[in-house]
Amino acid sequence: MENAKKFGMVIDLDKCTGCGACMVACMAENNIPFRADNTDKMLSISWMHVYKLNNRKLFPDYEECYLPRPCQHCEGHGGHSPCVSVCPATATDYDMDTGIVSQIYPRCFGCRYCMAACPYHVRQFNWWDPLWPDGMEKMLNPSVSVRMRGVVEKCSFCIQRYQQAKDRAYMEGRREIAEDEYQTACTQACPAGAIVFGDLNNPEHAVHQLAQPDPARHGHSKNPRAFRLLERLGTNTKIYYLSSREWVRKAGDNYLEGEFKSKAHS
Amino acid sequence: MFPFNFEWIWDAGHIVFHGGLWYALTILGLGITYCIIKAALDAAKGKGSQHH
Amino acid sequence: MDSALIPKGVKRCPAWQFIMWIGANGAVLTWGVFALLLVYFKGLNQTNMNNAYGFALWIWADLAVIALGGGAFFTGFLRYIVGKDELKNIINYAVLIGFICYSSALMILGFDIGQPLRGWFIFWHANVHSMLTEVAFCLTAYFGVLAIEYAPLVFENRMIKKVPFFHNLSHNMHEIMAVFAATGAFLSFFHQGSLGGVPGVLFGRPFGFREGVLVWPWTFFLFTWSAAAAGPCFTILITKITEAVTRKKLVKDNVIDLLAKISGWMLFFYIIAKIGDTLYWANVTAPSKGSTFMDFYTSSSGSAYGLWILFAEIGVCGVLPALILIIPKLRKTQATLWLAVILAVIGLCLNRWVMVLQVLAIPVLTFESWFTYFPSWQEIATTILPVAYGVIMISTSYRYLPIFPQERELNPIDEPAAPPEVAESEPEPTDAGPEPELSPAES
Numbered sequence: 001m002e003n004a005k006k007f008g009m010v011i012d013l014d015k016c017t018g019c020g021a022c023m024v025a026c027m028a029e030n031n032i033p034f035r036a037d038n039t040d041k042m043l044s045i046s047w048m049h050v051y052k053l054n055n056r057k058l059f060p061d062y063e064e065c066y067l068p069r070p071c072q073h074c075e076g077h078g079g080h081s082p083c084v085s086v087c088p089a090t091a092t093d094y095d096m097d098t099g100i101v102s103q104i105y106p107r108c109f110g111c112r113y114c115m116a117a118c119p120y121h122v123r124q125f126n127w128w129d130p131l132w133p134d135g136m137e138k139m140l141n142p143s144v145s146v147r148m149r150g151v152v153e154k155c156s157f158c159i160q161r162y163q164q165a166k167d168r169a170y171m172e173g174r175r176e177i178a179e180d181e182y183q184t185a186c187t188q189a190c191p192a193g194a195i196v197f198g199d200l201n202n203p204e205h206a207v208h209q210l211a212q213p214d215p216a217r218h219g220h221s222k223n224p225r226a227f228r229l230l231e232r233l234g235t236n237t238k239i240y241y242l243s244s245r246e247w248v249r250k251a252g253d254n255y256l257e258g259e260f261k262s263k264a265h266s
Numbered sequence: 267m268f269p270f271n272f273e274w275i276w277d278a279g280h281i282v283f284h285g286g287l288w289y290a291l292t293i294l295g296l297g298i299t300y301c302i303i304k305a306a307l308d309a310a311k312g313k314g315s316q317h318h
Numbered sequence: 319m320d321s322a323l324i325p326k327g328v329k330r331c332p333a334w335q336f337i338m339w340i341g342a343n344g345a346v347l348t349w350g351v352f353a354l355l356l357v358y359f360k361g362l363n364q365t366n367m368n369n370a371y372g373f374a375l376w377i378w379a380d381l382a383v384i385a386l387g388g389g390a391f392f393t394g395f396l397r398y399i400v401g402k403d404e405l406k407n408i409i410n411y412a413v414l415i416g417f418i419c420y421s422s423a424l425m426i427l428g429f430d431i432g433q434p435l436r437g438w439f440i441f442w443h444a445n446v447h448s449m450l451t452e453v454a455f456c457l458t459a460y461f462g463v464l465a466i467e468y469a470p471l472v473f474e475n476r477m478i479k480k481v482p483f484f485h486n487l488s489h490n491m492h493e494i495m496a497v498f499a500a501t502g503a504f505l506s507f508f509h510q511g512s513l514g515g516v517p518g519v520l521f522g523r524p525f526g527f528r529e530g531v532l533v534w535p536w537t538f539f540l541f542t543w544s545a546a547a548a549g550p551c552f553t554i555l556i557t558k559i560t561e562a563v564t565r566k567k568l569v570k571d572n573v574i575d576l577l578a579k580i581s582g583w584m585l586f587f588y589i590i591a592k593i594g595d596t597l598y599w600a601n602v603t604a605p606s607k608g609s610t611f612m613d614f615y616t617s618s619s620g621s622a623y624g625l626w627i628l629f630a631e632i633g634v635c636g637v638l639p640a641l642i643l644i645i646p647k648l649r650k651t652q653a654t655l656w657l658a659v660i661l662a663v664i665g666l667c668l669n670r671w672v673m674v675l676q677v678l679a680i681p682v683l684t685f686e687s688w689f690t691y692f693p694s695w696q697e698i699a700t701t702i703l704p705v706a707y708g709v710i711m712i713s714t715s716y717r718y719l720p721i722f723p724q725e726r727e728l729n730p731i732d733e734p735a736a737p738p739e740v741a742e743s744e745p746e747p748t749d750a751g752p753e754p755e756l757s758p759a760e761s
Binding site for chain 3: 040041042043051053067074076082085086087088089090091107108109110111112113115116117118119120121123124125126127128129148149150151152229230232233234235250251252253254255256259
């Protein structure tokens with residue numbers, strides 16, 4: 001598709017401090033419901049989730065690393081992402097124009113097959129009706145529909161911001177939007193500047209320069225610091241992680257004994 | 267399910283899947299219709315009541 | 319009391335005993351319905367499912383009952399398409415068991431979704447590339463076939479049969495039953511397979527994922543095959559249990575023996591294919607994704623997902639029953655026959671459990687750990703509900719419908735000793751014909 005965009009993200013784990021600002025910004029931007037007791041993370045919803053990794057060594061060799069995980073917006077091969085292909089009701093879609101995996105809430109009937117298909121646990125279920133503390137409903141983002149009980153939801157790359165940016169550009173007689181006109185909430189909230197967002201197809205975008213995707217190898221990064229989560233499964237994700245630490249890069253995928261080779265040496 | 271649903275595409279997947287489905291449903295529908303009509307006609311002719 | 323409805327020439331328990339039995343099962347059913355209403359009105363938070371276990375006990379129950387109900391399509395296939403004529407003596411019961419299994423599966427699917435009122439979207443907005451869509455369509459259509467196959471049996475009830483229309487309808491449906499059975503076998507092949515495709519296509523889940531032919535992963539064929547192999551074992555098991563409960567022989571040994579033999583050989587070749595599939599997956603598919611075989615099994619003792627589960631499924635509940643059923647001497651011995659069909663049924667259920675639950679339990683991201691799950695009482699109650707429903711359906715059908723064509727011959731009642739109420743409620747002149755109503759398939 002000519003001029004097709006492929007929105008993606010680069011997250012520099014060397015910069016991430018694990019502060020959680022991205023999670024909070026995401027909750028506020030996307031009207032994510034919460035409960036009085038939100039401690040069970042297997043029942044609560046967070047489109048952006050920050051994992052805490054460690055190198056499984058003891059002091060003084062112990063190291064840890066924070067890894068923010070939004071939806072990976074898998075392209076698979078030719079748009080065949082793990083979750084989109086399994087949805088029986090066509091309630092989720094891979095947009096070839098933007099590379100965004102969308103979720104149509106009023107279409108979803110809650111079979112949860114997509115949750116079973118996603119190895120990243122990105123897709124989460126509304127086990128309860130969303131209830132907001134008194135008065136808080138007035139602070140909901142009017143551009144994002146709230147979801148009902150019994151449907152699956154997930155990170156949308158703040159697609160409402162893309163629509164708004166396109167509308168604005170149209171009103172101003174432009175066909176294209178600039179890089180900074182469409183940025184996700186987590187990107188803007190990150191105080192360390194660890195998250196970079198943009199069009200992976202556009203060589204002028206920072207995200208392209210950092211990720212250096214190789215079209216011949218399904219977007220595999222040419223950057224020796226970069227890796228993608230579970231790349232070997234063929235999910236072809238659009239979130240690239242950067243780390244200068246080898247154990248972090250190795251933690252991104254499963255390897256047989258002796259199989260992992262640092263790209264820096266290969 | 268039907269060509270007028272907006273997500274319908276005339277591709278091989280839809281033709282094979284719905285072709286097989288509607289084929290099976292047609293056989294079942296015609297079969298059961300035949301049985302019911304024939305049973306009603308036979309009953310009208312008095313068949314079945316002299317069974318014993 | 320209800321003797322006018324009871325088939326001629328057979329003995330049934332007194333009405334009070336029957337009512338007590340139905341009442342006891344009805345109590346269990348009510349408990350299940352209560353849990354079901356809780357789930358409907360309060361939502362899926364009534365379960366112990368979570369974001370890792372989006373599929374759990376219910377989906378397993380679905381896959382298991384559909385596989386067990388596979389006895390209906392395969393027996394029908396053997397009877398009407400292959401032409402194994404003896405099976406006419408068990409086909410009615412196979413159809414009834416299938417009908418119960420499939421109606422249960424549809425019911426479970428009906429409450430296992432977050433938005434039950436949108437359930438019809440799976441048909442209306444069908445994504446033809448989803449295995450679940452294929453399951454939904456074929457399952458519903460095949461349930462229709464089972465209803466068509468079961469209906470003539472209902473019309474054979476003594477009172478209903480008096481209505482000429484129903485009598486003729488039953489007769490006509492029998493005449494073209496082979497057409498329905500063939501369509502049923504076609505639909506079954508695809509939905510049993512699609513259920514296997516459900517885990518098989520998950521390329522993000524290396525435990526479930528399999529290569530295959532065209533759009534169908536190997537699990538597609540393995541599921542169809544195992545349902546055809548072990549489904550008849552379930553039919554035999556339920557027949558044996560019914561015989562034990564009624565203290566009557568209902569089906570002749572040669573019929574059971576034939577079905578058990580076919581089932582045994584099917585199981586034998588299935589288990590060879592399953593072992594081949596496991597070896598290929600463990601040595602080629604999984605390592606290509608960076609996982610070793612032992613990554614998929616926990617080594618801690620007492621774990622629900624230890625290696626024991628693989629040995630139990632393939633060895634104890636696969637190879638063993640297959641061998642028992644293909645060795646004539648063991649197959650003809652009651653004790654070993656019982657053992658074999660029970661093991662085969664457990665093996666089938668274990669396979670479905672592993673292919674749904676273990677797929678989700680295994681961490682794929684290297685920094686996650688195993689996920690655990692135990693069903694809530696609401697999930698358990700709603701899963702027991704179909705069992706109570708099945709018992710009621712079987713009891714009622716057995717009491718009022720001529721399900722077992724050989725029952726009269728195997729359990730002759732002395733005419734003078736016949737229950738008086740049967741004789742007195744007999745308004746029509748008795749014809750001592752060759753029991754046409756007891757072998758509807760041949761009438």
